[in-house]
Amino acid sequence: MPAPGAPLEQLGFLTIGTFDPADPRAGHEATLRVIELGERLGLDSAWLRHRHLQYGISSPVAVLAAATQRTSRIALGTAVTPLGWENPLRLAEDLATVDVLSGGRLQPGVSVGPPVHWDDVKGALYPDTADAEDLSHTRVERLLRLVAGEPAATFSGREGVVEEWSDRVQPHSPGLRARLWYGAASTRSAEWAGQAGMNLLTSSVVRAEGGSTDFADIQAGQVRAYRAAGGTGRVSQGLVVVPTDTATPDQRARYAAYAEARAPRVGVPQGPGRLLFAPDLVGSSEQVAEALYAHAGFREVTEVVFALPFSFAEADHEQILTDTATRLGPLLGWSPAGS
Structure with a gap:
């Protein structure tokens, strides 16, 4: 049995919601069903990742709006929204609207930086202003101010007979500002998130720093740096976790092949950003729990958002989530919501 640690308080999952471009509705409906399943299993949160110009959900906020009407309890997140693709004022309106609908x-989790394949997409995204766009943390700060209800315009009041104008984003959703997360892959970003008063999302990708290529130690160091910089918010760890307790022989073989194909990149910095990928944790719930308790990053948190492997089928996701909620979670000291 794995050694006990601090009880896990929050257990969620992440998906990108893949779809067939010839029939995109089916994939989006499958994602909504997975979110509904997560709620029935008592999981605490369901998160969607953006996939712009790919065959994954490009507008998580729109999909989460649909999810608000098909669920009643589970938290709904984005992990993460890359703000280089967004106008902060318009995004603030969308986030507040969905938050109101969800109760x-x-x-919402966000990050900054130039969009992937920036040179290929900037002409379509910002045809007249690409060189002037500020893609730094300043963009997050704008979003934070707008979500918090600070002025967005210099005019408010009645105009004409029926037009009533507000000088701040509407609807205003009190409490949403405190639920904004920053997705950090570097120590500097983790420190900035702490200074900005945001919650911190860590994921299965970090930057190799200080000569180290030990993913777990780097991730743990980033969490500690966030807290040392004044971060008092929530911190969530993300890894790819695949319990196999009730998997069929075919599923187990495919899961093992998936992890094996991705294993060569583990421990080897990738690309100019020197990105490090965490090893996928595949095995029985007891094996996965033991690996998590040995993971320096996991030992720094009481919340996790485990990523579903993106290329798997809906039935695979159902098995993984069910085993996560009914077998792995209890080994980590977690209890389903409402239990």
Whole structure:
């Protein structure tokens, strides 16, 4: 049995919601069903990742709006929304609207930096202003101010007979500002998140720093740096976790092949950003729990968002989530919501 640690308080999952471009509705509906399943299993949160110009959900906020009407309890997050693709004022309106629809369950995660393949997409995204766009943390700060209800315009009041104008984003959703997360892959970003008063999302990708290529130690160091910089918010760890307790022989073979194909990149910095990928944790719930208790990053948190492997089928996701909630979670000291 794995050694006990601090009880896990929050257990969620992440998906990108893949779809067939010839029939995109089916994939989006499958994602909504997975979120509904997560709620039935008592999981605490469901998160969607952006996939712009790919065959994954490009507008998580729109999909989460649909999810608000098919769930009643589970928290709904984005992990993460890359702000280089967004106008902060318009995004603030969308986030507040979905938060109101959800009854205050939205957990928006964001990040900054140039969009992937910036040179290929900037002409379509910002045809006239690409060179002037500020893609730094300043963009997050704008979003934070707008979500918090600071002025967005210099005019408010009645105009004409029926037009009533507000000088701040509407609807305003009190409490949403405190539920904004920053997705950090570097120590500097983790420190900035702490200074900005945001919650911290860590994931299965970090930057190799200080000569180290030990993913777990780097991730743990980033969490500690966030807290040392004044971060008092929530911290969530993300890894790819695949319990196999009730998997069929075919599923187990495919899961093992998936992890094996991705293993060569583990421990080897990738690309100019020197990105490090965490090893996928595949095995029985007891094996996965033992690996998590030995993971320096996991030992720094009481919340996790485990990523579903993106290329797997809906039935695979159902098995993985069910085993996560009914077998792995209890080994980590977690209890389903409502239990």
